[in-house]
Amino acid sequence: MSEKVLDFDNRRRIYQFVLTSPGHHLRSIQRELEIPLVTLKYHLRTLEKSGLVITRKDKYYTRYYATERAxxxxxxxxxxxxxxxxxxxxxxxxxxxxxxxxxxxxxxxxxxxxxxxxxxxxxxxxxxxxxxxxxxxxxxxxxxxxxxxxxxxxxxxxxxxxxxxxxxxxxxxxx
The missing domain is CATH 1.10.10.10 (Winged helix-like DNA-binding domain superfamily/Winged helix DNA-binding domain)
Structure with a gap:
């Protein structure tokens, strides 16, 4: 399943970023990767549904972490x-x-x-x-x-x- 999820270049790029730079929030990822916000939200949601990414809310932001990193x-x-x-x-x-x-x-x-x-x-x-x-x-x-x-x-x-x-x-x- 995760192999097919990562078949898309943008999604793989987003996942790689979350894996190597955990704890960024949506706008921060968007600024770093220069991906349109709607596209980014879609791919992050897909990565989360597939179990490759989890989110944690702090006081102000929802932050993203790869499940591969324990x-x-x-x-x-x-x-x-x-x-x-x-x-x-x-x-x-x-x-x-x-x-x-x-x-x-x-x-x-x-x-x-x-x-x-x-x-x-x-x-x-x-x-x-x-x-x-x-x-x-x-x-x-x-x-x-x-x-x-x-x-x-x-x-x-x-x-x-x-x-x-x-x-x-x-x-x-x-x-």
């Missing part, structure tokens, strides 16, 4: 946050500089404090970031940095980001 629900959650630019940058900075204060993070990001606080709260609520109170200050660190780094290494080509490359190089040198 990702845990936690890994899918991590990937969904890594696909979001600001959350990815926060995670990478906290991997690079654990126990960062909020003021340290504000200095590193060109975001309003309220926006940064919103993203941090999302990451804390998702159990990806740990918030520790030390006196009047809060210190932030990444929970499960090894899993995040493993996913970044595995799917590195799908994260076109100099910061990802920099943190990965430092991480791999330190091993």
């Amino acid at each position: 990702l845990s629900e936690n890994e899918k959650k991590i990937i969904s946050y890594l696909r979001q630019e600001h959350q990815r940058k926060i995670l990478l900075l906290l991997i690079d500089k654990p126990n960062s204060r909020f003021s340290d993070l504000v200095e590193n990001f060109k975001l309003p404090q309220s926006t940064l606080s919103f993203y941090l709260t999302q990451l804390v609520d998702a159990n990806l970031v740990i918030k520790k109170k030390v006196g009047k200050e809060s210190l932030f660190s990444v929970e499960n940095a090894d899993t995040i780094m493993k996913l970044l290494i595995t799917y590195r080509p799908s994260f076109v980001d100099k910061l990802v490359d920099h943190v990965l190089e430092m991480w791999l040198e330190g091993r």
Whole structure:
């Protein structure tokens, strides 16, 4: 069955993209592959019905994953946050500089404090970031940095980001 499903060039291309770049949402896939939205929806639905692709909804998007890659629900959650630019940058900075204060993070990001606080709260609520109170200050660190780094290494080509490359190089040198 799956062989016939993948007989179409566009569908095979979409499947290959989802396989090598898990966690993208519909518009993101559409931008990357430059396939008309209606065509993309049709092929993704067909791939899902055939069992080659599964979807997971997060707060804002439906994200696509190939069933061939056995990702845990936690890994899918991590990937969904890594696909979001600001959350990815926060995670990478906290991997690079654990126990960062909020003021340290504000200095590193060109975001309003309220926006940064919103993203941090999302990451804390998702159990990806740990918030520790030390006196009047809060210190932030990444929970499960090894899993995040493993996913970044595995799917590195799908994260076109100099910061990802920099943190990965430092991480791999330190091993």
